[in-house]
Amino acid sequence: MAFLSISASCLLLSILSISNLGIISSMVGFLHDQADHVGAYQVNWPGKTVLLHVEPAHLWVDQGHTSNGVAGYGFFLGLFGIYVASRQRRTQTTPSKTLIALVILLLLAVLFTLSAIIFVFLVTNQTQGQSISSDIARNNIPYPANKWTPETWFKAVLDLPLANEHQHNKISSRVNNMVAWRWMLIPIFLTDIAAFGIATWNLIKQRKGTRQTDSVTENKSSVS
Numbered sequence: 001m002a003f004l005s006i007s008a009s010c011l012l013l014s015i016l017s018i019s020n021l022g023i024i025s026s027m028v029g030f031l032h033d034q035a036d037h038v039g040a041y042q043v044n045w046p047g048k049t050v051l052l053h054v055e056p057a058h059l060w061v062d063q064g065h066t067s068n069g070v071a072g073y074g075f076f077l078g079l080f081g082i083y084v085a086s087r088q089r090r091t092q093t094t095p096s097k098t099l100i101a102l103v104i105l106l107l108l109a110v111l112f113t114l115s116a117i118i119f120v121f122l123v124t125n126q127t128q129g130q131s132i133s134s135d136i137a138r139n140n141i142p143y144p145a146n147k148w149t150p151e152t153w154f155k156a157v158l159d160l161p162l163a164n165e166h167q168h169n170k171i172s173s174r175v176n177n178m179v180a181w182r183w184m185l186i187p188i189f190l191t192d193i194a195a196f197g198i199a200t201w202n203l204i205k206q207r208k209g210t211r212q213t214d215s216v217t218e219n220k221s222s223v224s
Contacts, residue, residue: 006102013081017075020071027177028064039053052143060123061150062119067120103196150178151179
């Protein structure tokens with residue numbers, strides 16, 4: 001039972017983490033593609049046309065790096081958890097050092113993911129609701145006003161009268177991905193908690209079993 005519960009929770013953690021890692025990687029690839037191959041978006045404001053640089057001057061990407069770290073950590077931790085579960089299947093009564101290590105690493109994962117959620121949502125909240133002003137925008141110059149995340153910047157770009165409808169549709173699709181990887185942190189966090197709880201419960205259960213076995217052995221020795 002311990003093998004199945006630990007394996008299932010850690011497998012789910014790996015699946016969620018690698019999925020989010022893929023979404024974040026696609027965002028990074030999109031940013032590089034826009035910077036290297038697009039350069040600027042033609043915006044047709046009334047009475048004014050501007051080639052808006054694809055990225056603003058103050059683009060905040062730390063939240064992406066943090067989320068990427070959470071996903072990478074969760075993926076490899078999940079694999080380690082499956083390995084530990086397989087070891088526990090062979091030694092069901094004795095708490096191993098690998099199980100103790102798994103509990104500690106899962107606790108760190110809970111704290112790491114929680115801090116990432118707070119940071120990512122705080123930064124997003126601080127930069128959302130902003131708009132790109134035609135009075136400030138200049139041809140091929142990174143937009144200088146405000147701080148942005150990739151998500152909030154491209155949401156603001158979508159509100160502009162872009163000349164290229166294909167670009168608009170592509171940006172819209174990528175913005176959905178940016179929103180998705182941010183919200184994916186929550187199921188990863190919940191899975192961290194579940195895996196930590198299961199691993200801790202199994203560790204406590206096995207320690208109690210070891211103490212009971214030792215107690216029985218001592219009683220037999222004293223009787224002899």
